[in-house]
Amino acid sequence: MTAVRRAVIATALLATTALALPVAISAHAAESAVICSRGSDVTGFSPGLDPVTRKDQVVTHLDTGSLCSGATVPGLTSFVGAFSGASSNIYCGGPTGSDSLGSGVEILAWNDGSTSTWKFDGPSLDHSPSGTYVDFHGRITAGRYQGLKPSGRLPRQDAPPGGCETVPLESVRGTGEWEFTP
Numbered sequence: 001m002t003a004v005r006r007a008v009i010a011t012a013l014l015a016t017t018a019l020a021l022p023v024a025i026s027a028h029a030a031e032s033a034v035i036c037s038r039g040s041d042v043t044g045f046s047p048g049l050d051p052v053t054r055k056d057q058v059v060t061h062l063d064t065g066s067l068c069s070g071a072t073v074p075g076l077t078s079f080v081g082a083f084s085g086a087s088s089n090i091y092c093g094g095p096t097g098s099d100s101l102g103s104g105v106e107i108l109a110w111n112d113g114s115t116s117t118w119k120f121d122g123p124s125l126d127h128s129p130s131g132t133y134v135d136f137h138g139r140i141t142a143g144r145y146q147g148l149k150p151s152g153r154l155p156r157q158d159a160p161p162g163g164c165e166t167v168p169l170e171s172v173r174g175t176g177e178w179e180f181t182p
Helices: 003-031
Strands: 034-049 055-069 079-090 097-100 103-110 115-121 124-128 131-136 138-143 149-155 169-181
Touching: 034 131, 034 149, 055 103, 079 115, 131 169, 138 149
Parallel strands: none
Antiparallel strands: 034 055, 034 169, 055 079, 079 103, 097 124, 103 115, 115 138, 124 131, 131 149, 149 169
């Protein structure tokens, strides 16, 4: 094979690869979003959120997700994660308002034995006349799905509308959807 013929073949291969690369990148990006349509969270507060007085709290989360789709690994369908940490100077915020629950790191354990390290920043306890929610945000910093951003807005099923006007709130539970996006 002559040098000219090798150069032509090499150029053709490079051009074909260059044309295919954006398609491969787009397909990978589309596959990297994961939605767990059955999600839950239990958030605990100790000594309990007061309706008026701000207090330091030990905050715990137990998060689960199942019926996950879009996972790039066949059979990867669920996770469980737990967190415990301290948050300063928070309260229920009255009938409306929002309080940051601080930041922390939670390890999500997937059903195939892999893990994701989730650094969440500023999950918030939001109160509105329609109910109480915990909003979660952050980024996967290591492990499975590194770089994706988990999020969830889980309505609190056992919190009174508007928060905790009359009693300290020690825990809230909710179900919703977890989403992991690029």
